[in-house]
Amino acid sequence: MAKVAILGFGTVGSGVLEVLRRNAASIERRAGCPVEVKYICDIRDFSQHPDAPLFVKDIDPIVRDPEISVVVETIGGVQPAYRYVKAALESGRHVITSNKELVAEHGAELLAIARRCGVCYLFEASVGGGTPIITPMHQCLAANVITRIVGIINGTTNFMLTKMAHEGMEFDAALALAQSLGYAETGDPSDDVDGVDAQRKISILASLAFGRQFFPQNVPVRGIREITVQDMVQAARQNAAVHLIAWAKRWEDGSAALGVEPMLVPNQNQLAGVEDVFNAVLVEGDMLGEVVFYGKGAGKLPTASAIAADIIDALKNGVQIHDSLFWQESEPIEGVYENPQKGDYYIRLRNATPAVSRDLFGDAIEMLEVREGEAMFNVRNITEREINAICRTAQSAGVQIGSILRHLKN
Amino acid sequence: MAKVAILGFGTVGSGVLEVLRRNAASIERRAGCPVEVKYICDIRDFSQHPDAPLFVKDIDPIVRDPEISVVVETIGGVQPAYRYVKAALESGRHVITSNKELVAEHGAELLAIARRCGVCYLFEASVGGGTPIITPMHQCLAANVITRIVGIINGTTNFMLTKMAHEGMEFDAALALAQSLGYAETGDPSDDVDGVDAQRKISILASLAFGRQFFPQNVPVRGIREITVQDMVQAARQNAAVHLIAWAKRWEDGSAALGVEPMLVPNQNQLAGVEDVFNAVLVEGDMLGEVVFYGKGAGKLPTASAIAADIIDALKNGVQIHDSLFWQESEPIEGVYENPQKGDYYIRLRNATPAVSRDLFGDAIEMLEVREGEAMFNVRNITEREINAICRTAQSAGVQIGSILRHLKN
Numbered sequence: 001m002a003k004v005a006i007l008g009f010g011t012v013g014s015g016v017l018e019v020l021r022r023n024a025a026s027i028e029r030r031a032g033c034p035v036e037v038k039y040i041c042d043i044r045d046f047s048q049h050p051d052a053p054l055f056v057k058d059i060d061p062i063v064r065d066p067e068i069s070v071v072v073e074t075i076g077g078v079q080p081a082y083r084y085v086k087a088a089l090e091s092g093r094h095v096i097t098s099n100k101e102l103v104a105e106h107g108a109e110l111l112a113i114a115r116r117c118g119v120c121y122l123f124e125a126s127v128g129g130g131t132p133i134i135t136p137m138h139q140c141l142a143a144n145v146i147t148r149i150v151g152i153i154n155g156t157t158n159f160m161l162t163k164m165a166h167e168g169m170e171f172d173a174a175l176a177l178a179q180s181l182g183y184a185e186t187g188d189p190s191d192d193v194d195g196v197d198a199q200r201k202i203s204i205l206a207s208l209a210f211g212r213q214f215f216p217q218n219v220p221v222r223g224i225r226e227i228t229v230q231d232m233v234q235a236a237r238q239n240a241a242v243h244l245i246a247w248a249k250r251w252e253d254g255s256a257a258l259g260v261e262p263m264l265v266p267n268q269n270q271l272a273g274v275e276d277v278f279n280a281v282l283v284e285g286d287m288l289g290e291v292v293f294y295g296k297g298a299g300k301l302p303t304a305s306a307i308a309a310d311i312i313d314a315l316k317n318g319v320q321i322h323d324s325l326f327w328q329e330s331e332p333i334e335g336v337y338e339n340p341q342k343g344d345y346y347i348r349l350r351n352a353t354p355a356v357s358r359d360l361f362g363d364a365i366e367m368l369e370v371r372e373g374e375a376m377f378n379v380r381n382i383t384e385r386e387i388n389a390i391c392r393t394a395q396s397a398g399v400q401i402g403s404i405l406r407h408l409k410n
Numbered sequence: 411m412a413k414v415a416i417l418g419f420g421t422v423g424s425g426v427l428e429v430l431r432r433n434a435a436s437i438e439r440r441a442g443c444p445v446e447v448k449y450i451c452d453i454r455d456f457s458q459h460p461d462a463p464l465f466v467k468d469i470d471p472i473v474r475d476p477e478i479s480v481v482v483e484t485i486g487g488v489q490p491a492y493r494y495v496k497a498a499l500e501s502g503r504h505v506i507t508s509n510k511e512l513v514a515e516h517g518a519e520l521l522a523i524a525r526r527c528g529v530c531y532l533f534e535a536s537v538g539g540g541t542p543i544i545t546p547m548h549q550c551l552a553a554n555v556i557t558r559i560v561g562i563i564n565g566t567t568n569f570m571l572t573k574m575a576h577e578g579m580e581f582d583a584a585l586a587l588a589q590s591l592g593y594a595e596t597g598d599p600s601d602d603v604d605g606v607d608a609q610r611k612i613s614i615l616a617s618l619a620f621g622r623q624f625f626p627q628n629v630p631v632r633g634i635r636e637i638t639v640q641d642m643v644q645a646a647r648q649n650a651a652v653h654l655i656a657w658a659k660r661w662e663d664g665s666a667a668l669g670v671e672p673m674l675v676p677n678q679n680q681l682a683g684v685e686d687v688f689n690a691v692l693v694e695g696d697m698l699g700e701v702v703f704y705g706k707g708a709g710k711l712p713t714a715s716a717i718a719a720d721i722i723d724a725l726k727n728g729v730q731i732h733d734s735l736f737w738q739e740s741e742p743i744e745g746v747y748e749n750p751q752k753g754d755y756y757i758r759l760r761n762a763t764p765a766v767s768r769d770l771f772g773d774a775i776e777m778l779e780v781r782e783g784e785a786m787f788n789v790r791n792i793t794e795r796e797i798n799a800i801c802r803t804a805q806s807a808g809v810q811i812g813s814i815l816r817h818l819k820n
Binding site for chain 1 (some may be wrong): 429430432433436437439440441484494534540542545546549550551552553554555652678680682683684685695696697698699700702703704705706709711712714716718719722723726727730733734779
């Protein structure tokens with residue numbers, strides 16, 4: 001019998017309780033023993049809940065109880081989750097989490113503690129909801145050197161972009177709809193629309209793939225606030241779809257770059273057709289070529305079922321999982337993990353003529369349309385740094401930058 | 411140090427040698443020890459090969475050598491692979507294979523032998539080439555009851571159908587191209603084009619998902635020989651693409667149906683855009699909803715890298731993998747695992763008028779086009795058994811059946 005404590009009884013935490021009970025028989029068969037929830041830790045009042053006797057307000061009774069072998073952390077955020085996870089690992093309990101913020105900020109440290117204490121720290125549910133991404137990456141691609149990751153890993157923004165592309169909704173209306181459906185925070189939606197959530201997730205994937213800690217705050221980011229229906233029209237005319245893409249790339253010399261940015265994804269790319277709240281992550285291995293993992297990026301039961309699979313994995317395989325699921329500590333850098341490569345960009349300037357556009361970006365730009373005072377064009381073969389420098393010049397000359405969308409190359 | 415023997419030095423077998431050497435360092439780190447090939451068993455003459463000293467002509471020296479812990483079987487076919495695999499398992503060696511025919515015919519028996527002998531029998535490479543499908547299915551979806559599998563799992567036919575759809579090639583030309591590129595057998599291509607290969611792979615996936623052995627010969631099959639460019643045109647007009655789909659479905663009462671058949675896949679379905687030799691498998695879990703695994707379905711290094719990942723898995727986790735990677739023995743049935751559900755079908759009759767079509771399939775058919783003596787129409791809400799009965803009637807009345815393509819429902 002394995003006894004589990006759940007920290008945080010929100011959407012995901014309550015889903016874990018439900019999944020462990022509903023599929024108890026098959027989970028028992030696969031884990032090799034019954035798996036039962038003994039404690040639920042939440043500071044809120046659940047005295048009227050059918051499982052009221054399970055609730056505690058603090059982690060102390062959990063770490064003092066020698067029967068508990070697995071702690072599920074679904075609190076989210078860095079504190080108090082960090083303190084709780086550390087205490088659980090150091091007292092010899094496996095920790096399973098969906099908390100991407102904590103993994104992205106402190107993953108290397110917590111993995112090292114887990115390894116030292118002979119337990120697991122697993123986080124399949126932190127990226128892609130229930131879609132298996134992390135386990136296939138470290139296990140099935142074990143014989144590969146991973147060179148590139150390209151993903152749609154924020155369901156909320158992908159839902160909004162789908163509505164903008166197919167129903168002609170502008171950003172504000174799409175955001176209001178996402179909020180009314182519970183996909184986006186009703187208070188401050190910036191974690192989603194400004195790419196913060198995607199920065200965390202791509203940091204986790206890159207850390208795992210490349211073997212050292214990458215920090216979310218060092219990932220250059222461009223959100224989707226500036227995107228308009230007009231950009232969607234221009235994308236469609238170029239046989240592409242607009243998605244918020246999180247990517248990471250490693251070169252042969254070991255150097256790496258990461259980014260989160262809205263991109264024009266050519267229709268023939270497998271990621272182009274990923275719509276609504278779905279996620280998809282393309283992983284390129286040196287032996288395997290490209291594989292794509294696709295599924296719903298969020299949701300109570302999908303995410304909870306990923307946590308349940310991690311519980312089974314921890315009970316069966318223990319700390320040796322960390323022979324492959326591991327990365328080294330490193331320090332955050334000054335600045336960002338800059339993209340050194342030249343690329344092609346679609347650009348929309350808010351108040352600019354073709355002449356002004358050419359003054360700024362050069363005579364070689366391909367003008368697509370001028371409409372309601374906005375200039376839309378492609379710029380070929382230019383670095384991110386050059387784009388940013390030109391944008392600073394433009395802004396100081398009073399030109400408003402609309403969208404900057406890189407063309408994704410296959 | 412783990413010592414490996416490779417049985418069969420064809421494309422995949424030589425790929426395994428290459429992958430184990432090229433990524434030796436990361437494989438050692440993940441497996442916990444160096445992994446080295448000690449024998450290669452092949453009846454052909456490799457005396458001029460740089461690794462000539464490794465070659466043996468029979469399995470005997472391998473099973474007599476106590477140093478060998480892993481046997482890789484890439485011979486293909488049932489015999490002598492079956493005898494070799496059994497001998498290896500019974501002498502206490504893990505067996506890793508890409509041999510889908512053997513797994514599909516004797517999987518349950520060989521899994522039971524592996525479990526009894528305390529070793530692994532792993533076959534990730536048998537479906538989807540290097541694309542991780544089997545491991546995520548049994549491991550990441552461990553907390554799910556799998557209810558449905560829908561896949562494009564034969565790269566050769568998918569390549570041919572892509573050429574027919576996009577370049578207007580007829581079947582014979584597409585087959586000749588596939589043969590010239592090495593995708594299809596130059597002798598008898600029927601394993602691919604008649605769906606035999608897909609029958610084997612879907613049997614493996616269904617056996618794993620549903621927990622009991624399903625046999626390839628019981629899977630109802632319709633190949634792609636009858637498909638014409640005209641069918642591609644009709645599919646496109648209905649916003650769909652034609653793919654050879656292998657599927658399996660289980661109902662709540664435990665009954666199951668399987669099939670391999672060309673289908674009209676609506677463009678908004680994630681499988682519609684899968685082109686060329688790529689494979690994609692959609693798996694539906696009761697908690698998770700739909701996930702899709704996508705990648706190149708074949709190729710020397712991708713397939714070999716899946717075998718290498720299985721070797722690592724066997725060395726690290728041993729026989730306990732079979733707590734979840736397992737299915738029960740069962741007997742082949744008389745007849746086929748019939749699809750009991752009604753569906754919608756697109757049908758092309760070779761020499762029939764609309765009146766004859768209506769006589770056969772009813773007045774409610776939706777006539778799409780009559781062209782060069784061929785009638786093309788949709789029939790709604792009809793079972794496979796009814797379709798087959800009508801086709802027998804038609805043929806006895808001298809009407810030639812062209813294509814029968816079910817519309818895939820999301």
